[in-house]
Amino acid sequence: MLILVKQQHHQFDNQILEDDPTFDFLYNLDEILAEDMTDEEANEDLPDIVFGDVNEDGQVNVLDAVAIINFVIGNSEFTNAEMQLADYNGDNLVNVLDVVAIIGDIVEA
Numbered sequence: 001m002l003i004l005v006k007q008q009h010h011q012f013d014n015q016i017l018e019d020d021p022t023f024d025f026l027y028n029l030d031e032i033l034a035e036d037m038t039d040e041e042a043n044e045d046l047p048d049i050v051f052g053d054v055n056e057d058g059q060v061n062v063l064d065a066v067a068i069i070n071f072v073i074g075n076s077e078f079t080n081a082e083m084q085l086a087d088y089n090g091d092n093l094v095n096v097l098d099v100v101a102i103i104g105d106i107v108e109a
Helices: 014-019 029-034 039-043 062-072 080-086 096-108
Strands: 002-004 026-028
Touching: 062 080, 062 096
Parallel strands: none
Antiparallel strands: 002 026
16 A cells, blocks of 8 residues: 655545656555554655645745746646645645635735
């Protein structure tokens, strides 16, 4: 069984992530259990996932919103990893609603 660790609040199709080498945090649960690791040990070297952080600079900001807008209007393409990160509202789509949610959170901050 494959699991996605360090997941924040979205469910994703493991097959998509498994096929995308940029997502290196997909782990085989059987391997983790076989190594008798604690959850803390299993998550130790995993990257933090920040949904909305399409450019992966550690922040969700207007640069990410602009990147998503460019994708939505067809001016750029995303990798599978960027698609997963761009789905900010968790509806399994990347569209203007993700941009609206990001801008709303920026304004509230």
